[in-house]
Amino acid sequence: MPLRSGPQIKLMVCAEIEVGEELPELDIASNEEMQGRYMLAVGDENPWYYTSSPWVDPITHHSLYDDAPMEATMLRYQYPFGFVHAKQETEFINPLPLGKPAKAYTKIVDKYEKRGKVYIVTESLIKDEDGVEIMRSRFHAMIEDERVKEASRFGIDHVPPSITFKYRRK
Amino acid sequence: MAIASKNMEVGQEIPSVRKEVTLWQSRLFSLWTNPNIHTSWEVAKKGGLPAPIAQGFMSHSYISEMMTNFFGETWLKGGKLSISFINYTVPGDIITAKGFIREKTKEGSAVRFNCEVWCENQAGQKTVVGTASALVY
Numbered sequence: 216m217p218l219r220s221g222p223q224i225k226l227m228v229c230a231e232i233e234v235g236e237e238l239p240e241l242d243i244a245s246n247e248e249m250q251g252r253y254m255l256a257v258g259d260e261n262p263w264y265y266t267s268s269p270w271v272d273p274i275t276h277h278s279l280y281d282d283a284p285m286e287a288t289m290l291r292y293q294y295p296f297g298f299v300h301a302k303q304e305t306e307f308i309n310p311l312p313l314g315k316p317a318k319a320y321t322k323i324v325d326k327y328e329k330r331g332k333v334y335i336v337t338e339s340l341i342k343d344e345d346g347v348e349i350m351r352s353r354f355h356a357m358i359e360d361e362r363v364k365e366a367s368r369f370g371i372d373h374v375p376p377s378i379t380f381k382y383r384r385k
Numbered sequence: 386m387a388i389a390s391k392n393m394e395v396g397q398e399i400p401s402v403r404k405e406v407t408l409w410q411s412r413l414f415s416l417w418t419n420p421n422i423h424t425s426w427e428v429a430k431k432g433g434l435p436a437p438i439a440q441g442f443m444s445h446s447y448i449s450e451m452m453t454n455f456f457g458e459t460w461l462k463g464g465k466l467s468i469s470f471i472n473y474t475v476p477g478d479i480i481t482a483k484g485f486i487r488e489k490t491k492e493g494s495a496v497r498f499n500c501e502v503w504c505e506n507q508a509g510q511k512t513v514v515g516t517a518s519a520l521v522y
Contacts, residue, residue, distance in 0.1 A: 256414035300441035
């Protein structure tokens with residue numbers, strides 16, 4: 216996919232970012248196979264994610280939806296190199312039963328400058344299909360206007376998110 | 386499963402979690418999707434990085450695993466984590482998640498443990514720093 220802006224997809228440069236903008240909702244579909252991959256990747260062997268937990272059996276590991284703010288952002292903004300992940304704030308509200316459908320509601324809540332760098336802050340609230348709040352997370356990403364503009368001039372490909380593997384866009 | 390108890394003192398260390406990070410794990414965490422800075426040497430170099438870097442979310446998970454082991458249920462139902470990523474993690478790194486109790490505050494019949502948490506690599510260099518808290522009943 217060539218790196219270019221359009222009516223739906225904007226270049227991720229400071230001037231284009233609109234604080235308050237609501238980003239596309241994401242459907243989260245967890246299953247044993249997907250969870251198994253993440254568990255292997257992070258080496259977590261807690262049985263709560265495999266067999267039994269204090270709530271239901273088993274629960275979804277949060278790594279399956281930790282990146283919802285980033286994925287939702289990449290559906291609206293093009294950034295060629297992947298984000299520089301600067302900061303993450305997470306509130307674990309309730310565990311999500313494995314396999315229970317959930318949604319991520321995301322918006323841009325801030326952009327700021329620090330030591331000459333620009334940062335964008337997106338926040339996702341994850342809710343299950345019954346409206347129970349699961350997790351709230353804020354993702355701070357450093358963006359580099361000049362590099363994005365340069366990539367645009369030279370036609371460096373945008374790396375689309377892994378959306379088709381893990382999330383479904385509403 | 387929880388280790389934390391109300392009578393623990395400020396300064397108490399949280400049992401650490403140690404991980405050897407591989408490129409295979411970074412690729413698996415990316416679900417083997419298209420090449421990116423986490424999975425491809427070529428893309429990482431185009432992005433000005435020395436090597437494919439592990440996703441920050443992996444370190445996020447390491448710290449959360451440590452806190453789940455320590456707090457048990459109250460971590461995944463009410464825990465709060467705020468971390469900053471200050472150095473890259475690359476394949477071959479051995480990352481250890483660590484922490485200690487910085488402060489205890491009373492909340493009703495429970496006590497909230499406010500903790501310092503971080504990840505460090507095999508050279509002792511911190512890669513992630515931050516704070517975490519959860520209730521102990």
